[in-house]
Amino acid sequence: MVGKEISQAVIRRMPRYYRYLGELLDEGVERISSNELSSRMQVTASQIRQDLNNFGGFGQQGYGYNVKYLYEEIGKILGLNEKHNIIVIGAGNLGQALANYVKFEKLGFVIIGLFDVNPALKGTLVRGIEVRMLDELADFVKDHKVDIATLTMPKEAADSVADLVVSLGIHAIWNFAHVDLQVLDENVVVENVHLSDSLMQLSYNIVKSHTKE
Amino acid sequence: MVGKEISQAVIRRMPRYYRYLGELLDEGVERISSNELSSRMQVTASQIRQDLNNFGGFGQQGYGYNVKYLYEEIGKILGLNEKHNIIVIGAGNLGQALANYVKFEKLGFVIIGLFDVNPALKGTLVRGIEVRMLDELADFVKDHKVDIATLTMPKEAADSVADLVVSLGIHAIWNFAHVDLQVLDENVVVENVHLSDSLMQLSYNIVKSHTKE
DNA sequence: TAGATTGTTAATCGATTAACAATC
DNA sequence: TAGATTGTTAATCGATTAACAATC
Structure with missing residues (x-):
């Protein structure tokens, strides 16, 4: 209904x-x-x-x-009565920053996995969570309930990673890549955080406030 | 006009x-x-x-x-024809992640300073930028044109830091602290990025999509 | 009971969409 | 010129605000 x-x-x-x-x-x-x-x-x-x-x-x-x-x-x-397990794909600066955010955990959002494609990062520990390679994701999802996949990789890779996580049965994407994801599946929910858009809006308002004076 | x-x-x-x-x-x-x-x-x-x-x-x-x-x-x-100098106050994970974002620089937003109150971070280099102590900010602003102050500190400190940057003549704030800043000055523009709000919206949509099925 | 404040309907305001005359 | 597509006005739709009856 x-x-x-x-x-x-x-x-x-x-x-x-x-x-x-x-x-x-x-x-x-x-x-x-x-x-x-x-x-x-x-x-x-x-x-x-x-x-x-x-x-x-x-x-x-x-x-x-x-x-x-x-x-x-x-x-x-808001669904905060239930725990949400999150993975972060893209263990660069932003991915690691998100993994380190204690606040999310207080709201019931627990980061349980960090993934990247860069072999140099493999095994690195971020807040006790080791960075895994993206090709281990399929196995990981079998063993863990993953509610949300966070995407922080460059925009060029975002669509294929989104396809991957959806194919593995993950139905929610928190997208930081600067693209409009082409997710066709109706049951997948996507929330975008476009930091550079936000910065441009700020910049617009700066210009406006200058012309006002 | x-x-x-x-x-x-x-x-x-x-x-x-x-x-x-x-x-x-x-x-x-x-x-x-x-x-x-x-x-x-x-x-x-x-x-x-x-x-x-x-x-x-x-x-x-x-x-x-x-x-x-x-x-x-x-x-x-959007004001992208002009360079914007940015400082980041709060050199924790998020602050460092933002400082490392190359994309912003392509849009003309250049991070020229990083500040924190934690002495342990003093002098740390992030992408060639050394972390300074917050009490050095007043002098820094005298020597550098600062267009935007990015706030990434815990919410408890955000209001007083906002007051400080405004008192130093900075007119634009990019706020990541999870509060509604009480900036009274009409000429100051504030853009908020509330990551946990975004996560809660995603969570809401997850709940909704479950009840739909 | 009287006073306070919600829940909800009605009125207003603003944003989006449709239509089409202007014009390249 | 005829065709295409904008710029802009008018119509619709949706969101916000106001008003007030219901009720604790």
């Missing part, structure tokens, strides 16, 4: 709600109204209520939202 | 146009119609024409767009 489709605009905001609720929880705040949250987050209270009601009625009239409950519910919506 | 405001939705698409036009240029394609580009990029031809016409009439009726010309014009819109 397919529920009513929730727009990407809403989904992009959910992690931010999750973060703010986490902070409130740390501060010991027990309940919060859409109005208070609104002034903290600089979004309208109306949007908060609309966004949340895409997923269910988490609040209570006259009371507001219970912080802990809402935090946990959003966590579930 | 302030021109009509161009929406963020449009600006987010510009780097993608730039990328596709670069590819066409490499392929030796001289001209392209909004229709051909449309089928390559999987967006509507109408949107392409609308987007471009926010910035000017770059095409020619009956002909289409000259690839080289349009590529260069979008480059100018």
Whole structure:
């Protein structure tokens, strides 16, 4: 059954709600109204209520939202109630940086494997994880549950690696390669992080702010 | 003078146009119609024409767009005709990974300095750039033109470092710390890269694709 | 009960798509 | 000139905001 489709605009905001609720929880705040949250987050209270009601009625009239409950519910919506095993393909600087990120693990994303094609890296340890060669991936996937494949290799190689991971049954790709992956399989979800696009957007805004003055 | 405001939705698409036009240029394609580009990029031809016409009439009726010309014009819109000097504050794994990214340099973004507060890192060389201590930043900024400060430190420190760089006259921040920076100065532009938000969005889509089946 | 605040419907605003006159 | 394709206006669609009845 397919529920009513929730727009990407809403989904992009959910992690931010999750973060703010986490902070409130740390501060010991027990309940919060859409109005208070609104002034903290600089979004309208109306949007908060609309966004949340895409997923269910988490609040209570006259009371507001219970912080802990809402935090946990959003966590579930985002799939954070389950562990996700991640592999990183491309053990260069970025791949290693990602493997070293402790924060991800706190959210339930555990990096269990690092792969590369460069024989010089074989066996290198990154945060206790040894770098394997890409041709060992098929065997690795047989022995380990892999939920997400992170791609950090140069763009020229990205499409063929994406094909490989999909053929091995991995259904989620976190793509840092600067291409639009040609993944035809409908069941594969792809999330792109295009760092140079982000830098160009910043650069655009710099130009704009100069012409304003 | 302030021109009509161009929406963020449009600006987010510009780097993608730039990328596709670069590819066409490499392929030796001289001209392209909004229709051909449309089928390559999987967006509507109408949107392409609308987007471009926010910035000017770059095409020619009956002909289409000259690839080289349009590529260069979008480059100018994105500020890529000028070099940008970048410093990275936080010389941990991510900071070092960013400093090692050759791709940015090709786009005119040159990393000229690396800073940290950890004395153990002092003097370490990353791609020929030595890591300096954060208290040397004020002097560094006097001697070097710094266009963009990249923040990769833990979120707890991000706000005070943002204040520091702004007080030193840096007007653009590329923020990787997982907070919404409280920069009050209207003239400072901030671009956020929230990697864990991205991972959570992926995770959401994984959950969704499972419930669909 | 009265007051507060949600959940939800209606109104507005903005972004995308369609259509077509202008023009190369 | 005829054909092609832009630039731009008009129509549609979707997302945000406002309003308010439901209800705790």
